[in-house]
Amino acid sequence: MVSEIRYSDDELLISRFEDFLEEFGYAQLIPTLSDFYPDERSLVIEYNDLNKYSDEIMGLLQFHPNNFFHCIEEAVKRLMPVKNLERGALLHVRINDAPKRNSIIVRELRAKHLGNFIAVEGRASRVTEVKPRLVDAKFKCLRCGAILKEHQEDLFFKEPLECYEEQNGCKRTAASTKFKLLSEESTFVDTQKLEIEENPEGKRGGAQPQRLVAYVEDDIVGDINPGDRISLVGTLRTTQKAWPTKSNMFETFLEVNNISHEQHDFEEFEPTEDEKKEFLKVSEDPRLYDKIKGSIAPAIYGYPIEKEALALQLFGGVAKTLSDGTKVRGDIHILLVGDPGTAKSQLIRYISKMAPRGSFTSGKSASAAGLTAAVVKDDFGEGRWTLEAGALVLADKGHACIDELDKMSKNDTSALHEAMEQQTISIAKAGVNAKLLCRCALLAAANPKLGRFSATESKGEQIDLPPALLSRFDVILPFTDKPNKDLDGRIAQHILNNHYVGEILRHGGEGISQAQIEKRNELAEQSVPYLDRDFLKRYIAYAKRNVFPVLSQEAIDLIKDYYVNIRNKSEQKAKDDGGSTTIPITARQLEAFIRLAEASARTRLSHEVRKQDASRAINIVEHYLHQVAGEDGSFDIDIIATGMSKPQADRKRVIRAIVKSLGDNGRMFHIDKVIAMARDEGIDKGQTETLMKRMHQRDGIIYEVRTGSGEFRYAGN
Numbered sequence: 200m201v202s203e204i205r206y207s208d209d210e211l212l213i214s215r216f217e218d219f220l221e222e223f224g225y226a227q228l229i230p231t232l233s234d235f236y237p238d239e240r241s242l243v244i245e246y247n248d249l250n251k252y253s254d255e256i257m258g259l260l261q262f263h264p265n266n267f268f269h270c271i272e273e274a275v276k277r278l279m280p281v282k283n284l285e286r287g288a289l290l291h292v293r294i295n296d297a298p299k300r301n302s303i304i305v306r307e308l309r310a311k312h313l314g315n316f317i318a319v320e321g322r323a324s325r326v327t328e329v330k331p332r333l334v335d336a337k338f339k340c341l342r343c344g345a346i347l348k349e350h351q352e353d354l355f356f357k358e359p360l361e362c363y364e365e366q367n368g369c370k371r372t373a374a375s376t377k378f379k380l381l382s383e384e385s386t387f388v389d390t391q392k393l394e395i396e397e398n399p400e401g402k403r404g405g406a407q408p409q410r411l412v413a414y415v416e417d418d419i420v421g422d423i424n425p426g427d428r429i430s431l432v433g434t435l436r437t438t439q440k441a442w443p444t445k446s447n448m449f450e451t452f453l454e455v456n457n458i459s460h461e462q463h464d465f466e467e468f469e470p471t472e473d474e475k476k477e478f479l480k481v482s483e484d485p486r487l488y489d490k491i492k493g494s495i496a497p498a499i500y501g502y503p504i505e506k507e508a509l510a511l512q513l514f515g516g517v518a519k520t521l522s523d524g525t526k527v528r529g530d531i532h533i534l535l536v537g538d539p540g541t542a543k544s545q546l547i548r549y550i551s552k553m554a555p556r557g558s559f560t561s562g563k564s565a566s567a568a569g570l571t572a573a574v575v576k577d578d579f580g581e582g583r584w585t586l587e588a589g590a591l592v593l594a595d596k597g598h599a600c601i602d603e604l605d606k607m608s609k610n611d612t613s614a615l616h617e618a619m620e621q622q623t624i625s626i627a628k629a630g631v632n633a634k635l636l637c638r639c640a641l642l643a644a645a646n647p648k649l650g651r652f653s654a655t656e657s658k659g660e661q662i663d664l665p666p667a668l669l670s671r672f673d674v675i676l677p678f679t680d681k682p683n684k685d686l687d688g689r690i691a692q693h694i695l696n697n698h699y700v701g702e703i704l705r706h707g708g709e710g711i712s713q714a715q716i717e718k719r720n721e722l723a724e725q726s727v728p729y730l731d732r733d734f735l736k737r738y739i740a741y742a743k744r745n746v747f748p749v750l751s752q753e754a755i756d757l758i759k760d761y762y763v764n765i766r767n768k769s770e771q772k773a774k775d776d777g778g779s780t781t782i783p784i785t786a787r788q789l790e791a792f793i794r795l796a797e798a799s800a801r802t803r804l805s806h807e808v809r810k811q812d813a814s815r816a817i818n819i820v821e822h823y824l825h826q827v828a829g830e831d832g833s834f835d836i837d838i839i840a841t842g843m844s845k846p847q848a849d850r851k852r853v854i855r856a857i858v859k860s861l862g863d864n865g866r867m868f869h870i871d872k873v874i875a876m877a878r879d880e881g882i883d884k885g886q887t888e889t890l891m892k893r894m895h896q897r898d899g900i901i902y903e904v905r906t907g908s909g910e911f912r913y914a915g916n
């Protein structure tokens with residue numbers, strides 16, 4: 200227990216600190232500090248040393264930090280050779296490595312903590328530019344010319360109350376003279392304002408994250424980027440709200456003494472020795488892979504391949520730097536796109552809770568920063584520009600789940616390309632130049648263009664996202680909702696069972712028969728994950744942090760053969776049919792295979808990617824390509840890479856030439872004429888109609904004179 204003391208006698212305290220500095224070897228560091236002064240002006244003291252030294256001193260630090268820092272800084276100054284230190288110049292003592300267990304969660308900060316020295320952890324969500332703050336102001340009395348010093352305490356500008364006699368002034372009051380600020384002769388200190396947001400791990404359910412404002416000053420400014428995971432120590436202070444009127448409500452902020460960045464990935468999931476043993480035991484279970492798949496949203500019926508892909512995404516591939524310095528991401532990006540009511544949102548919500556450092560947002564994000572980042576000027580910055588982190592930046596080193604991706608803002612769409620591939624977001628606006636990191640796996644959900652998949656176009660063409668963005672997803676999974684008596688029955692039974700179990704649980708004991716309870720127990724089984732969700736979360740974090748599998752020769756061969764084969768087949772088919780060659784897959788998919796295979800090896804904590812891992816990866820990518828880029832039994836990756844299949848692009852060129860020739864000079868033409876001419880070129884009626892509709896509704900190359908008339912004019916050039 201720390202005792203609460205407050206020395207009224209500063210001299211006594213200072214001498215105790217001098218004693219402390221000698222005993223723990225800090226006194227020896229002071230001459231070096233002095234040599235580099237004022238470029239270096241902080242002496243860093245280990246928290247543990249203080250702890251070892253005296254409980255009283257710890258109590259002083261915790262409850263009376265002002266007194267503590269005033270005296271210890273004075274002690275340091277006295278130990279410093281005087282030659283280049285003018286008394287009163289800035290010098291800081293900073294406390295390092297306050298133990299995590301002492302830190303207070305932002306949500307739990309209360310009035311009793313005011314004025315205390317505390318440690319908090321979180322992510323920086325907003326960071327302002329660095330601006331100077333006035334600390335020691337010099338004023339000139341315009342009546343008598345005396346130069347007056349006025350120390351500035353907090354954020355409010357303080358002028359002298361009178362022309363101080365003890366500073367050789369004329370004693371006139373502020374009302375009968377004027378003071379001019381001499382900014383050149385005043386002392387300023389760099390300041391920066393931050394907002395830190397509690398870590399999502401600590402927050403309850405979907406609660407809004409709690410935030411805390413912090414001020415950083417002097418030599419430690421400029422070290423933090425939005426999205427960084429940091430812990431801060433400092434004094435919790437208050438300011439009175441002065442607007443619109445002076446109020447009894449106070450705002451709290453942290454006056455930062457020291458910052459430390461997170462040292463390791465997933466620090467919060469540090470396993471115990473026993474837990475490690477448990478992980479290793481589980482990793483040897485031959486049925487582990489099935490159990491993991493079965494633990495993904497068991498309340499949702501079906502979707503075996505989809506769940507498998509999501510399971511692999513949780514484990515992720517290996518991020519690497521190639522020998523030429525290029526960085527390749529290991530994170531797997533997945534897009535779920537499909538009809539409404541097919542449990543997409545439910546799935547990604549589940550994943551966001553199960554993934555270590557998972558976060559959930561909607562594409563229609565409310566904050567100015569949206570999904571990526573923004574530079575804004577608002578109240579927070581107090582006149583400064585603020586760099587604000589969006590959802591992906593805040594999800595750095597985590598798992599970002601974004602629902603309704605198709606509803607994101609234009610701004611985000613363009614920044615997302617870089618975010619997904621390079622995993623950085625560059626911002627250059629208003630003099631703020633920053634590169635923020637967003638090393639996270641992205642799981643997104645979107646609806647098709649018309650809200651529901653239509654049968655006329657291939658699925659890949661109905662995704663309302665720019666092709667450049669689509670092709671950056673490793674896996675795209677369509678969810679269709681077609682009536683199917685057999686499947687519908689099973690899904691309905693599954694959903695009804697879940698609700699039934701929920702109802703009985705809610706109802707409690709009374710009036711429930713034994714038979715009902717037995718039925719409940721039996722049914723409840725079906726939706727219990729094989730592996731406990733929290734256990735799996737920790738297992739995944741452990742795997743991501745410690746396991747970096749390497750491709751075996753077998754796996755390499757399998758992936759290579761598949762890749763070469765499928766590209767060859769398409770070329771062969773084109774020769775046989777006499778059509779043009781389609782591109783079935785590109786090197787992008789090759790990377791997807793590798794990442795998925797690595798993730799599969801990670802599931803059993805294996806350091807080697809084996810054949811089975813490679814074939815799982817191939818299975819998943821093949822499934823997705825069939826669904827999304829399937830064209831006459833083979834694949835055509837152009838549907839994803841350009842938004843249109845290659846034969847379709849060829850057909851479009853033909854139709855375009857036809858409408859251009861017919862509609863030349865503003866002439867009107869009928870769709871039947873186009874259909875007839877296209878038929879001569881081997882394009883059937885349905886295809887022509889689809890393409891005409893597209894040119895009309897989307898590209899605006901043609902327009903219909905009167906809706907439904909079938910008469911068109913050419914508007915392109």
Ligand code: ADP
Pocket residue numbers: 498499500501537538539540541542543544545546690693694
């Ligand atoms: P989406 O985001 O695809 O529009 P939701 O996730 O909002 O759909 O799902 C709507 C509801 O339908 C959810 O309550 C979900 O539980 C239920 N549902 C849909 N498909 C299934 C399924 N296969 N198994 C269990 N529940 C399902």
Ligand code: MG
Pocket residue numbers: 543544602
């Ligand atoms: Mg939804």
